[in-house]
Amino acid sequence: MIQFFHVTKSYPGGQTALDDVTFDIPRGQFVFLTGASGAGKTTLLKMIFREEVPSDGQILVNGRNVASLPRGKIPYLRRTLGVVFQDFRLIPRKTVAENVTYLPRVLGHDAKSRKNLAYQALRRVGLAHRTKAFPTELSGGEQQRVAIARALINEPELLIADEPTGNLDPDLSEEILRLFLDINRRGTTLLIATHDRELIQRTGRRVLTLNQGRLVGDESLEAPATVPILRELDREPDLDREPDREPAEVDDGQEVEA
Amino acid sequence: MTFTQALAYFFREAAVSLARSWKVSMLAVLTIAVSLFIGGAFLLTGSNLASLAEEWRGEARVVVYFEPTAGEAERRAVRAAADGQPWAREVVEVSPAEAAERFRASFPSLGDLLESDGASPLPASVEVLLAPEADAAAVSAWAEGQRGAPGVDMVDDDRDWLGQLEALTTLVRGAGLVLGAVLLAAAIFTIASVIRLTAYLYHEEIAVMRLVGATEFFIRGPFYVEGMLQGLLGGVLAVLGLYAGSQAMMTQDAATGLLSRALAPGFFSPREAVALVLLGGAAGLLGSLLSLRREKLDEVAEVGQAEG
Numbered sequence: 188m189i190q191f192f193h194v195t196k197s198y199p200g201g202q203t204a205l206d207d208v209t210f211d212i213p214r215g216q217f218v219f220l221t222g223a224s225g226a227g228k229t230t231l232l233k234m235i236f237r238e239e240v241p242s243d244g245q246i247l248v249n250g251r252n253v254a255s256l257p258r259g260k261i262p263y264l265r266r267t268l269g270v271v272f273q274d275f276r277l278i279p280r281k282t283v284a285e286n287v288t289y290l291p292r293v294l295g296h297d298a299k300s301r302k303n304l305a306y307q308a309l310r311r312v313g314l315a316h317r318t319k320a321f322p323t324e325l326s327g328g329e330q331q332r333v334a335i336a337r338a339l340i341n342e343p344e345l346l347i348a349d350e351p352t353g354n355l356d357p358d359l360s361e362e363i364l365r366l367f368l369d370i371n372r373r374g375t376t377l378l379i380a381t382h383d384r385e386l387i388q389r390t391g392r393r394v395l396t397l398n399q400g401r402l403v404g405d406e407s408l409e410a411p412a413t414v415p416i417l418r419e420l421d422r423e424p425d426l427d428r429e430p431d432r433e434p435a436e437v438d439d440g441q442e443v444e445a
Numbered sequence: 446m447t448f449t450q451a452l453a454y455f456f457r458e459a460a461v462s463l464a465r466s467w468k469v470s471m472l473a474v475l476t477i478a479v480s481l482f483i484g485g486a487f488l489l490t491g492s493n494l495a496s497l498a499e500e501w502r503g504e505a506r507v508v509v510y511f512e513p514t515a516g517e518a519e520r521r522a523v524r525a526a527a528d529g530q531p532w533a534r535e536v537v538e539v540s541p542a543e544a545a546e547r548f549r550a551s552f553p554s555l556g557d558l559l560e561s562d563g564a565s566p567l568p569a570s571v572e573v574l575l576a577p578e579a580d581a582a583a584v585s586a587w588a589e590g591q592r593g594a595p596g597v598d599m600v601d602d603d604r605d606w607l608g609q610l611e612a613l614t615t616l617v618r619g620a621g622l623v624l625g626a627v628l629l630a631a632a633i634f635t636i637a638s639v640i641r642l643t644a645y646l647y648h649e650e651i652a653v654m655r656l657v658g659a660t661e662f663f664i665r666g667p668f669y670v671e672g673m674l675q676g677l678l679g680g681v682l683a684v685l686g687l688y689a690g691s692q693a694m695m696t697q698d699a700a701t702g703l704l705s706r707a708l709a710p711g712f713f714s715p716r717e718a719v720a721l722v723l724l725g726g727a728a729g730l731l732g733s734l735l736s737l738r739r740e741k742l743d744e745v746a747e748v749g750q751a752e753g
Contacts, residue, residue: 236656259660266658278650290657292454295446337657 188214188345188376189235194244196230196400204230205241206400212378212393214344217371219387220380222397228380231397232349235378236268237261249344266290269338269375273350275330277322277337283309284318287337294341308336312366328359335366345376352383360386451666458667459674462643470675473639473732477632477679477725482686484625485713485721489687491618493711498610505603507573507588515569515596523571523591530587532579537572544570568598575604629728632679636732640672644737669733676729680722688712 189212196205205227212218220228233239234246237253246253249267256264277286284305291301309315312332322330331351338346348367352360364386371377381387387394388408396404446454463470509523520538527536539547544567545559559566575584581604588600644651654664691712713721 262655262658262660264658265656270656276649276653276656278653281650289653289659293446293654293657293659293663295450 188212188216188249189378190245190247191231192245192247194231194234194241194246196227196234196239197242203400205234205397207244208397208400208402209244210395210402210405212376214376215371215374216393217368217377218379218393218395219390220378220395220397221382221384221387223382225399226397227400228382228397229349232270232347232378232380235345235347236265236270262293266294266341267343267345269335269341269343269346271331271334271338271346271348271351273353275322275327275334275354277330277333279322281321282318283314283320283322283325283333286322286333287340289337290341304340305336308340309333311339311370312336326359327355328362331355331359331363332366335363335370339370339375343375345378346370347378347380349380350382351379352381352386364390446663451663454663455666455670459671462647462667462671463674466643466646469639469642470671473632473636473672473675473729474679474682476635477629477676477728478682478686480625480628480632481680481683481721481725483628484621485683485687486690487617487621487624489691489713491614491621494610494614494617496711498607498614501603501610502607503577505575505579505607507575507584507603508601509571509573509591509594510568510598510601511570511596512598513568515598519594519596520569520571523594523597526587526591526594527571527573530573530583532576532584533573534576535574537574539570539572541567541569544568629724632676633728633732633735636672636675636729637736639675640668640733641736643671644668665737668737669730672729672731672733672736673726674729676732677722677726679729680725683725684713684718684721688718 189210191208191210194205194208195203197203208227208231220231222228230239234241235248235253237256241254244254248264251264253264284302287308288296288301288305291304296304305318306315309318312335314329314332314336317325317329317333322333325333331354335346335348335351338348346367351367352363355363360383367377367379368390391408393407394404395402396406511520511523524536524538527533548555548559548567584604585602588602591597592600651664712718
């Protein structure tokens with residue numbers, strides 16, 4: 188799904204963000220990307236959705252050479268990905284439903300279709316009942332779940348997240364992590380950048396470690412048997428906590444304005 | 446998304462944005478309205494002056510004024526010289542009494558000036574009305590010849606000041622075009638600044654839209670339409686202002702009748718008025734195109750990412 192071949196990123200001042208990084212993430216894998224601040228995690232993620240271009244090397248995302256992608260094709264690449272950030276990047280003056288339906292709007296879905304898609308995506312993250320709320324009315328965890336719903340709305344094969352739990356307390360972090368694990372169980376490839384080593388240890392998945400731009404570790408961890416996150420997931424993998432209701436009932440017939 | 450859907454979306458978003466930041470938008474609208482109003486006023490005045498000059502040229506005449514001592518023979522000689530000329534539409538002899546009568550009719554409040562000694566102080570004259578296709582050189586040669594004729598005091602050729610009026614008309618039109626262009630450029634700059642401000646207002650949204658895969662056309666479209674709407678609105682205001690000004694001048698009283706006749710006898714044709722409005726729209730579109738060049742929007746989106 189993601190292949191980096193000897194990728195280097197240098198800036199004009201001589202600073203090197205990534206240095207000869209090579210790895211391969213197969214489809215359906217859940218991978219953590221870790222390292223200290225400034226190690227190059229964000230630069231690496233930005234290269235996947237072509238926010239940054241490598242100085243050297245090649246990047247393949249779902250078979251597509253991202254490094255040589257023409258500027259006009261970048262939007263079409265991004266439509267196949269889901270991206271989540273530490274700071275959520277929600278628009279405060281837009282409702283939850285409006286925030287998650289940016290891509291359907293871009294794709295030309297009509298209001299009814301957008302409403303359905305918003306409902307489905309928010310249902311996956313357990314927020315189908317908050318379609319009309321504004322981001323400022325939500326907790327940090329809920330805001331991040333809305334951001335995840337936005338990333339999931341087009342059923343991407345790859346979801347990348349940059350410090351998604353960085354602004355959240357431990358309980359909310361666990362909630363978000365459970366959500367990611369559930370998304371991964373459904374077949375979506377995940378690459379999560381975090382410097383929270385404890386979270387990584389407790390989850391037990393493949394971990395790529397960066398240090399000063401170099402890939403210094405690529406290991407697969409086993410999750411401890413006592414980790415509550417995984418026990419819960421083994422018992423109940425579906426996080427759809429919302430009842431199966433039609434979107435119209437949720438929104439009282441109002442159209443979603445996106 | 447089809448092109449029609451995209452256009453509908455652009456207009457909807459532009460309308461929302463105009464309503465959201467209406468104060469700043471009004472600044473752009475008024476700037477373009479003022480520039481089009483001033484430029485349009487000059488063009489309208491130039492056009493009216495040209496019409497007036499054309500009308501007056503149709504009534505142009507050469508008037509030969511006689512000395513008080515000139516007799517019937519001198520007047521007859523001048524009249525005979527004009528009669529039969531191909532460029533002379535009509536030849537009229539005006540006595541001092543008729544001249545006084547005309548003066549009183551034209552300037553009733555100044556009639557007393559003529560009655561101080563009972564006799565008309567105005568000279569006798571021969572007026573030669575020129576045919577529309579009059580040979581200018583032949584008329585000039587004839588007028589020049591009369592200047593030295595016996596009993597002739599002076600020769601007044603209307604075409605002299607009509608030429609000056611036409612030169613003034615050209616000057617007014619030229620000034621209108623130059624001033625209009627300068628003001629329009631200022632208006633384009635203002636609209637560009639306003640659209641840029643609006644883009645900054647939406648920087649978070651622009652960043653998110655880029656992130657989810659919106660094309661540049663989709664992101665910029667609403668801003669282009671917003672600039673165009675501001676320009677069109679400014680154009681409509683300018684046309685309405687010019688029409689109101691024209692009507693106000695037309696309803697002036699007799700004291701200012703000459704001015705209104707010179708400046709406001711005609712308004713733009715519907716096609717010209719629409720062209721002025723469209724010019725405003727084009728200026729607005731140009732302003733938004735300039736303000737959202739790739740590197741400019743990249744700066745805006747970067748702010749969105751940094752703050753978002």
